Amino acid sequence: MNGQSLTHLFFQHFGNQEVAPLLFFAPGRVNLIGEHTDYNGGFVLPCALQYGTYLAIRPIDDQVCRFASTNMEFKTEIRLTGSLTKRENQWVNYPLGVIEQFLQRNIHPGGIELLFSGDIPNNAGLSSSASIEMVTAYALNTLTRSDIPMTDLIKLAQKAENQFVGVNCGIMDQFAVGMGEKNHAIFLNCNTLEYKMVPFILKGISMVIANTNKKRGLADSKYNERVAECQTAVDNLSKLFEIRQLSDISFMQFYKIQDQVADEVIRRRARHVISENQRVLNAVSSLLNNNIMEFGALMNASHESLRDNYEVTGFELDTLVEEAQKISGVIGSRMTGAGFGGCTVTLVRDEAVGRFIEEAGTGYREKTGLTADFYVAEVSDGVRLVSSGK
Numbered sequence: 001m002n003g004q005s006l007t008h009l010f011f012q013h014f015g016n017q018e019v020a021p022l023l024f025f026a027p028g029r030v031n032l033i034g035e036h037t038d039y040n041g042g043f044v045l046p047c048a049l050q051y052g053t054y055l056a057i058r059p060i061d062d063q064v065c066r067f068a069s070t071n072m073e074f075k076t077e078i079r080l081t082g083s084l085t086k087r088e089n090q091w092v093n094y095p096l097g098v099i100e101q102f103l104q105r106n107i108h109p110g111g112i113e114l115l116f117s118g119d120i121p122n123n124a125g126l127s128s129s130a131s132i133e134m135v136t137a138y139a140l141n142t143l144t145r146s147d148i149p150m151t152d153l154i155k156l157a158q159k160a161e162n163q164f165v166g167v168n169c170g171i172m173d174q175f176a177v178g179m180g181e182k183n184h185a186i187f188l189n190c191n192t193l194e195y196k197m198v199p200f201i202l203k204g205i206s207m208v209i210a211n212t213n214k215k216r217g218l219a220d221s222k223y224n225e226r227v228a229e230c231q232t233a234v235d236n237l238s239k240l241f242e243i244r245q246l247s248d249i250s251f252m253q254f255y256k257i258q259d260q261v262a263d264e265v266i267r268r269r270a271r272h273v274i275s276e277n278q279r280v281l282n283a284v285s286s287l288l289n290n291n292i293m294e295f296g297a298l299m300n301a302s303h304e305s306l307r308d309n310y311e312v313t314g315f316e317l318d319t320l321v322e323e324a325q326k327i328s329g330v331i332g333s334r335m336t337g338a339g340f341g342g343c344t345v346t347l348v349r350d351e352a353v354g355r356f357i358e359e360a361g362t363g364y365r366e367k368t369g370l371t372a373d374f375y376v377a378e379v380s381d382g383v384r385l386v387s388s389g390k
Helices: 003-014 093-104 128-143 150-165 172-179 219-237 251-260 264-288 292-308 315-325 350-368
Strands: 022-031 046-060 064-069 076-079 111-118 184-189 195-199 205-211 330-336 343-349 373-377 384-387
Touching: 003 046, 003 064, 003 111, 022 128, 022 172, 022 343, 046 128, 046 172, 046 373, 064 093, 093 128, 093 150, 111 128, 128 150, 128 172, 128 384, 150 172, 172 184, 184 264, 195 264, 205 350, 219 251, 219 264, 251 264, 264 292, 292 315, 292 330, 292 343, 315 330, 315 343, 315 350, 343 350, 350 373
Parallel strands: 064 111
Antiparallel strands: 022 046, 022 384, 046 111, 046 184, 064 076, 184 195, 205 343, 205 373, 330 343
């Protein structure tokens, strides 16, 4: 989608070709390693992608917000009087939640028309929701000349999803979308929000995202279950250490006392989170030392732990990773996102990409009956203004 075509669609939806909209873009994100650590106050290593959400937005005199999307049929007009209410299970809840956060700060956006257009694969776990939230927040910040710092916009967007949409997500997705930088991954401490940009330049290597196209029906319920299990682990371990969350314990500390967690399931949940934190630290070191083979091995180990200790992969994700790891030229492969469907991320030598897509796709289809979609991904900058509308 380019700016000219989106502007044309905007005029088709809203009319008045005399006033061009402003165009913004927010990327999706993929997490390279560090899964299910964010809500445990741990380390993650995401990067922004070239896929994302475009927003064409224009102020109007009427005190209404008009929403439309090129991806969804549902569109609506909402009066900016009184409190905003959710539209049941509709995509507009994401930008509405952001608008509500601005109103709570006594920043009134006035009447606006918004047309969203995204090219993030549906249900892929590449954070389309955070992309919508951040492009809305950045656009409103620009239109209202509010000068809210990026870190505060990120927190605002997370609050919108937590409080208005009702999804208790961590902050990694919004952070990656907001702070993304081309050819860099973001080494983020989800507890303190301290971060470091780590060069992620793949010479002769491609990053390929594969969508299992498995409906993720279990993801939300199992996600909440894992959060509760991690809290149980904290309760157990706090009798031995003074901790508030699992990431307060190093892997070596846990290794010495893990047998004192009586419940074997809770012990495995804790083992994943604490070992995954260490894998992120090791992954950052491997990137800084240009050791991409070690990085790939850590990706493989991450998937094994998510499969065996955290049990959030499922047959489809495991099959896609197993098929990938058979293929010469594949450096590392793992699930990314919440799990139970969604995507894998794989590092593949450039000359093997075509063969990887063909062979992994065929093996996956034969074993699952599903057809995977493959995307060669690039590391992108974060949310930004594309065109001023003039």
